[in-house]
Amino acid sequence: MFGNSQLPKGQAPAAGTLHGAVQSLPQAATLREVRRQRRRQIRSARNAIEIRAEAPAEVVQSRVAEAIELRSASPADSAELEAARASARASLAQQGASEWVDRFGRQQRKGADIVVQALEREGCSTVFAYPGGASLEIHQALTRSNTVRNILCRHEQGEIFAAEGWGKVTGDVGVCIATSGPGATNLVTGLADALLDSVPMVAITGQVPRRMIGTDAFQETPIVEVTRQITKHNYLVMDVHDIPRIMKEAFYLARTGRPGPVLVDIPKDVQQSLAVPDWKTPMAIAGYMRRLPPPPLPSQLTAIVRALHEAKKPVLYVGGGCLNSWRELREFVSLTGIPVAQTLMGLGTFDATDPLSLHMLGMHGTVVANYAVDHADLLLAFGVRFDDRVTGKLEAFATRARIVHIDIDPAEINKNKEAHISVCSDMTPTLKLLNEAVARSPVDPSCYDDWRGEITEQQEKYPQSYPTRDDVIIPQEAVKVLHEETNGEAIITTGVGQHQMWAAQWYKFRGPRQWATSGGLGSMGFGLPSALGAAAAFDGKDGRPKKIVVDIDGDGSFMMNCQELATAYIEQLDIKMMILNNQHLGMVVQWEDRFYKANRAHTYLGRREAEYHLTGLPGDIYPDFVMMAKSCGVPGARIFKPEELRAGIRKMLDTPGPYLLDVMVPHIEHVLPMIPGGGSFKDIITTGDGRDTY
Structure with missing residues (x-):
């Protein structure tokens, strides 16, 4: 993917700088004219650069390097840039940006309003945002927008996973907003997750005022530096006039090439500054555009x-x-x-x-x-x-x-x-x-x-199969019945663990973007909030058809972001939660059984005094997810027996709004087949649980 080393270093220059000059180069009929125009543009742009006393040395050096690069660039580069600009214009036109009307006219407005208007111009209809002191201005601006709605998740990790869920099921950019300090750092796992899974995303964070940056101010973290290695690119906005260009670039970077997350950090005083935005300011990412891969030979x-x-x-x-x-x-x-x-x-x-x-x-x-x-x-x-x-x-x-x-x-x-x-x-x-x-x-x-x-x-010889029992619900059977009851048409989200693999094995996906899971990073707690994002995308309000969204989760993963039950209820998002509850960290238990002689090392999540029946089910259930859901206004039920399974799933699907079904399953069930880590096909395991004592 294209890392930060391939993009302009430091603060990206505004129009009138070398990058801006590249974007405005007209086409010439001859090679000589192209070179002549390039030299004129370079001289003009160099004269326009303001090298202030406080400008970092690397910014000055990068601009000099850009001048050298422009001199050596070929006419083919100009053609590529023009093609990229045409593509960007076509994309904006397709999204309706050409029909967008500025409700402020030519009046000045706050930087925060410019941010929200930029979201509108990019076709963003929904953001997932949790307010704080440094992002308060943006939330105030959101109340002045008639087209962008905010879904208030109950934790910043929940909101970024929701934005990632949106991106996974739509293929378009998911957007989340958080305040500075702890709000921003709570986004870190989601940014890393989106980078590894190539999910288009723009994360906007508030920052302390510019004069306080570097002073260890209240709720200050250098989030640009923190996230440099886990984002496709990131920005610190130091001038309100740069917001239109930076937001345009952020969405373009998130969508194009190998998709990924882009972070935009905006100090509070920049959000409060007044300006008239220039929406025609060209993007300044010529180096990135040149590196977009060409068609195959x-x-x-x-x-x-x-x-x-x-x-x-x-x-x-x-x-x-x-x-x-x-x-x-x-x-x-x-x-x-x-x-x-x-x-x-x-x-x-x-x-x-x-x-x-x-x-x-x-x-x-x-x-x-x-x-x-x-x-x-x-x-x-x-x-x-x-x-x-x-x-x-x-x-x-x-x-x-x-x-x-x-x-x-x-x-x-x-x-x-x-x-x-x-x-x-x-x-x-x-x-x-x-x-x-x-x-x-x-x-x-x-x-x-x-x-x-x-x-x-x-x-x-080796069909997909699982052992059947008539005394307990087998987790694979639960997923299979869900597939049958939804005709394979649901959007499925998951956390991480055994339930994730069973969902992948036994729900037969017929089309793309029916599946949202944390693959590369393997983030527990992904299932519920990503289901919120998927349900928000396909709730029938944005021109997309309404779709069934089911979070197949494990008790360990679900607990990590269970606070989003409140979001599901308040927003009345039609998500169904089916928890395969074995009271354990099931995948780690499986590895304990296979490779550590079944020695339990902190993988049991229930009460210590709970007794286990011979069925593998606990005599005591902790926590009570059904009670937890009901405390948030979400109806739910718990089932134990195979004969309850299909009716329980049918009721879950038929109940309007969010619903939680707690499916009790034995903790001794393993995900098979299995190739041990670092093994090969000859090491594949198809039967048994690796234990010789019980």
């Missing part, structure tokens, strides 16, 4: 098509980078007949009910998906990063295969696993071009019949 496409013709056992390994190109992916599969294995983040890019679907691969993926990758002679890795939870021992991963790796982020190419053919480009246009190339040189899907037959044998 014809020679690269030819090499991939040749590999398809030569392969006997190809398999697709598809990740979250294909969420926006799922149509092109499915066309590619229909043209080639190649089986598809999906990562945790890629679920829904390919229809799980399709005969060519191998479902999820990796640590808790299906046997057949892992088998196919292990035995393939061609691995088509589309929109993936060869994460350790997928590959296990890298040296033993896909050892028989030629690897084709396509990804938009140059940092991911050859980072973990070296590819034989690598393409750094946007997945959607790349797959379109690849499909055209395949159509010109067709691949006969029947040539892979033997390979598909081999895969079918493995599916029959």
Whole structure:
């Protein structure tokens, strides 16, 4: 991804500086004229730079370096910049920015109002914000907007997970706002989560007044420095006139390339300053635009098509980078007949009910998906990063295969696993071009019949299954029944743990963006607040259809952000919460059983004096989530027996508004299959629980 080192250092310069000059370069008919105009622009921009006494040395140095860079730039760079500007203008027009009316006219308004107006111009209809002293002005400005609503979560981590949930299920930018100090630092986990999962997000934080920065003022934290390594980019706004440009850049950076979170830190006195915004101020991120990956070369496409013709056992390994190109992916599969294995983040890019679907691969993926990758002679890795939870021992991963790796982020190419053919480009246009190339040189899907037959044998030998019991509810069964009762059409969010893996295994996603979970960072407490964001996005009020949103959660994860029950009730967000409650940190218990002789090391969450029945269920339940929900005004119920399961889920789905269903499940159930960390396909575990004493 594009790190901060690839963006302008220090405070980004305003219009009239070198960056502004680049944006306003007109096209010239000849190379000589281009160079002449560049020299004039450089001289003009250099004269316009105000190097104040307090300006940091690195800012001055960066501006000098920019002048050198401009001198050496080619006409092709100018064309690329113009294309990027055209793309940005088209994006704004598509969002209705051209029809946007400034309610202040040409009157001055506070910087906080400019921030909110910038949100309106970006098409933002909902923000998740918790007020404080340093962000109070922005909240006051929100009350003056007729188009941007605020959902008041009960904790800043809840609000940023809600914004991330919005981003995951819509593909558009999620927005959250927090105050300075502890409010800002409470966003840190969510920023890191969004960066690892490539979620478009803009986080706005209040900051102490400019004159107090660096004085250890009340509720001051250097949040830009704190978050520098866990954001795609961040800003400290020191001039109210920079707000329109910076907000435009923040949304552009969040959306384009490999999506990610951008933080905008705004001192309180900047929020209070008066100005007339110039919405036409151009963006000043020419360096970033030049680094956006180009379309694939014809020679690269030819090499991939040749590999398809030569392969006997190809398999697709598809990740979250294909969420926006799922149509092109499915066309590619229909043209080639190649089986598809999906990562945790890629679920829904390919229809799980399709005969060519191998479902999820990796640590808790299906046997057949892992088998196919292990035995393939061609691995088509589309929109993936060869994460350790997928590959296990890298040296033993896909050892028989030629690897084709396509990804938009140059940092991911050859980072973990070296590819034989690598393409750094946007997945959607790349797959379109690849499909055209395949159509010109067709691949006969029947040539892979033997390979598909081999895969079918493995599916029959190692089907997805779980043990059944008639005395307790098995968690896998709960997810399966939920899938049946929702016809596979719900948006599913989860926390992190066993319940997350069971949801991934047993809810069969047919389309993209039905699935919101914390994949890369693995943040417990993600499920409930992300469900709030998903429900807010699909509540039928923003032109999107109303959709069922279900948080499949564990008791450990749910407890970490249970305060958002109050948000669900107050906002009347139609979310359903199904807690698979085993009174334990289930995934850690599973590892204790497998690798630590079942020695319990602080993984039991209930009362110490509670007795366990032979069923594996506790005789005492703590905490009482149903009572907790009811104290917040949310109805709920608890079920224990298999015969209660379907009726309980049906009631949950039929009850208007938020509803909590506490499903008691045994703590001795394991997520299988399982490849131990650092292991390979030959180490896969399909049965048992690893214990020899009970």
